[in-house]
Amino acid sequence: MSFVEFQGVSKSFGDTIAVEKLNIAIEKGEFFSLLGPSGCGKSTTLRMLAGFLPPSTGRISVHGRDITRLPPEARGIGIVFQNYAIFPHMNVFDNIAFGLVERGEQKTEIARKVDAALEQVGLSGYGGRFERELSGGQKQRVALARVLVIEPEILLLDEPLSALDKKMREEMKFWIKDIQNSIGITTIYVTHDQSEALTMSDRIAVMSNGRLLQVGSPREIYEQPSSRFIAEFIGESNLLDVRVTSVNGVSCEVDLGGSLTVPARCSKQVKLSPDERVSLLLRPEMLRLAPMDAQEAPRLKGRIADSVYQGALRRYRVIAGEHDFVVEVPNRPELAQLSSGDQVDVFWSTESGVVVP
Amino acid sequence: MERKIPLPLLVLAVLGFAYMLLPILIVVLAGLTSGEFLTFPPEGLSLRWVIAFLQSEKYLSAFFFSFRLALMTMVVSTILGTAAALFLSRSRFVGRGAMRAFFLSPVVLPGVVVGFALYAFYISAGMGISRTIWGLWIGHILYSTPYVIGTVGAALATYDVSLEEAARSLGASPWRAFRKVTLPNIAQGIQAGSIFAFIVSFGQFEVSLFLSAPNSEPLPIAMYNSLRYKFDPSAAAAGIFAITLVTASVLLTNRLVNIRRLLDRQ
Ligand SMILES: Nc1ncnc2c1ncn2[C@@H]1O[C@H](COP(=O)(O)OP(=O)(O)OP(=O)(O)O)[C@@H](O)[C@H]1O
Numbered sequence: 001m002s003f004v005e006f007q008g009v010s011k012s013f014g015d016t017i018a019v020e021k022l023n024i025a026i027e028k029g030e031f032f033s034l035l036g037p038s039g040c041g042k043s044t045t046l047r048m049l050a051g052f053l054p055p056s057t058g059r060i061s062v063h064g065r066d067i068t069r070l071p072p073e074a075r076g077i078g079i080v081f082q083n084y085a086i087f088p089h090m091n092v093f094d095n096i097a098f099g100l101v102e103r104g105e106q107k108t109e110i111a112r113k114v115d116a117a118l119e120q121v122g123l124s125g126y127g128g129r130f131e132r133e134l135s136g137g138q139k140q141r142v143a144l145a146r147v148l149v150i151e152p153e154i155l156l157l158d159e160p161l162s163a164l165d166k167k168m169r170e171e172m173k174f175w176i177k178d179i180q181n182s183i184g185i186t187t188i189y190v191t192h193d194q195s196e197a198l199t200m201s202d203r204i205a206v207m208s209n210g211r212l213l214q215v216g217s218p219r220e221i222y223e224q225p226s227s228r229f230i231a232e233f234i235g236e237s238n239l240l241d242v243r244v245t246s247v248n249g250v251s252c253e254v255d256l257g258g259s260l261t262v263p264a265r266c267s268k269q270v271k272l273s274p275d276e277r278v279s280l281l282l283r284p285e286m287l288r289l290a291p292m293d294a295q296e297a298p299r300l301k302g303r304i305a306d307s308v309y310q311g312a313l314r315r316y317r318v319i320a321g322e323h324d325f326v327v328e329v330p331n332r333p334e335l336a337q338l339s340s341g342d343q344v345d346v347f348w349s350t351e352s353g354v355v356v357p
Numbered sequence: 358m359e360r361k362i363p364l365p366l367l368v369l370a371v372l373g374f375a376y377m378l379l380p381i382l383i384v385v386l387a388g389l390t391s392g393e394f395l396t397f398p399p400e401g402l403s404l405r406w407v408i409a410f411l412q413s414e415k416y417l418s419a420f421f422f423s424f425r426l427a428l429m430t431m432v433v434s435t436i437l438g439t440a441a442a443l444f445l446s447r448s449r450f451v452g453r454g455a456m457r458a459f460f461l462s463p464v465v466l467p468g469v470v471v472g473f474a475l476y477a478f479y480i481s482a483g484m485g486i487s488r489t490i491w492g493l494w495i496g497h498i499l500y501s502t503p504y505v506i507g508t509v510g511a512a513l514a515t516y517d518v519s520l521e522e523a524a525r526s527l528g529a530s531p532w533r534a535f536r537k538v539t540l541p542n543i544a545q546g547i548q549a550g551s552i553f554a555f556i557v558s559f560g561q562f563e564v565s566l567f568l569s570a571p572n573s574e575p576l577p578i579a580m581y582n583s584l585r586y587k588f589d590p591s592a593a594a595a596g597i598f599a600i601t602l603v604t605a606s607v608l609l610t611n612r613l614v615n616i617r618r619l620l621d622r623q
């Protein structure tokens with residue numbers, strides 16, 4: 001049995017179904033992300049776990065104990081909101097002390113714990129400040145300290161970085177991950193930003209329209225997405241329309257059209273049959289370009305349609321017959337600079353082509 | 358940096374202020390007349406009628422009756438109005454809009470209609486509270502509560518519910534979360550609403566006209582009654598006291614709110 005379990009959980013608001021028949025199992029100590037586009041039901045899922053929304057149907061359990069009908073204050077789950085929800089009428093000290101006061105702890109004990117929490121989040125000496133006197137990043141630290149000080153079993157974070165600027169976001173990403181690592185708290189992290197999910201998570205659950213599409217490690221999600229939707233949502237992708245010609249375990253062959261058949265990987269979960277129409281996923285960084293007539297397969301002959309300099313990378317659009325590719329090539333001096341109209345070969349190693357149903 | 362106000366706007370604003378303040382000025386000056394009758398401009402200035410007001414059993418008791426009634430009304434309206442505003446902002450159901458309109462209807466209905474309706478109801482229901490302070494109290498509560506619903510509703514509209522949720526998940530019961538987090542954050546709205554309720558009740562005329570008893574009249578009714586028989590400047594003097602009380606209560610509450618703010622900062 002897993003630590004946190006959603007069993008057939010659905011939630012509808014009138015006619016809108018926000019979450020549908022959700023089954024998720026989260027292990028203790030895991031950093032688990034809920035990833036999906038806006039409105040897919042991530043916050044609803046989190047709010048049901050926190051106890052703010054009763055599920056329409058289904059069951060949520062922690063440690064095997066059914067908590068579906070438990071009020072939020074009895075759950076021992078800490079939540080950090082997107083807007084931080086710092087109490088504006090209390091200073092930072094009282095904000096962080098709030099949960100301890102509610103638990104009836106001793107005054108001296110509270111002071112000690114709050115000071116330790118402030119220190120942990122790098123805000124020693126900020127106890128007397130009010131919300132309006134804090135920057136976005138500082139508010140976030142206070143919100144996290146306020147939750148961590150009551151030592152919850154589970155930490156919920158609802159898009160905690162979306163209100164910060166890009167630089168701050170990068171910094172806080174690693175900071176949150178560090179804190180999570182050091183105390184080993186089970187964390188559920190909601191985001192619509194795939195790069196956050198990829199860098200921070202142990203596992204990611206991808207949602208769309210209230211449904212769970214795929215659960216897996218960042219690497220599985222990125223390298224073996226279970227659908228075109230996920231492939232397109234996570235990172236950049238070239239998806240070619242192909243036809244399966246033969247299947248052999250996790251390897252298969254696909255027909256790219258123009259009498260070109262190439263080997264590709266396919267995942268064990270997906271049952272493919274010959275002649276099936278599928279997509280071949282090729283990530284832009286997996287592709288390489290070479291002037292015509294080098295000897296490496298698989299390859300397609302094409303023409304550069306567009307070339308954009310992006311600092312570390314150069315991004316090409318290549319048209320090869322009926323297919324259209326985005327290719328990213330590191331900017332190294334020994335690699336030839338290609339320009340629009342140049343004839344090129346596009347090739348990739350066999351393992352980097354993945355079949356997506 | 359000095360902010361430039363366009364001249365036409367400035368003129369309009371000054372005219373607006375004059376329009377609002379002039380009647381008050383006239384009442385105050387008329388109450389300070391040394392003549393025998395209520396005239397404007399006053400025939401010389403004196404405290405004659407102010408003293409007459411302070412010595413008039415009838416006016417003083419009306420003044421304190423109104424004061425007491427306004428306080429009683431304020432207390433009940435504040436509680437009822439806050440509860441109603443919370444209900445309206447927190448629950449989602451069909452007909453919520455209609456319910457809000459219904460709650461606010463005493464403000465839009467003519468006071469004469471509300472007063473008469475209540476009077477007819479008391480009589481026909483045989484409750485024995487027509488023309489007693491209790492019947493009057495109910496009428497004033499009905500009339501003042503929408504103002505509280507309005508101001509508290511406005512405060513709740515800008516209040517972020519996730520504050521209360523944060524409090525809950527930190528271990529606070531629904532009541533504790535409300536008292537320690539929601540209430541302090543909507544306190545300004547409640548305070549403003551209660552001042553409104555007090556002032557509206559203190560100045561209420563039409564509802565009182567139907568519901569007050571002859572021997573215990575609120576101040577506006579007493580002023581009206583005395584002016585019906587004699588154009589008596591002591592009515593204007595009573596007006597001075599009413600204006601002073603209302604202004605003082607607004608200033609005082611403003612002050613209290615600011616002091617609270619200052620204390621918070623410590
Ligand atoms: N209280 C509510 N009443 C009615 N519909 C709601 C309510 N809360 C959420 N919804 C609907 O449920 C769906 C899922 O909402 P949810 O807030 O869970 O999305 P989300 O994945 O968190 O999106 P975002 O990334 O924009 O925060 C949306 O279609 C939303 O309109």
Ligand SMILES: [Mg+2]
Pocket residue numbers: 042043044
């Ligand atoms: Mg959300």
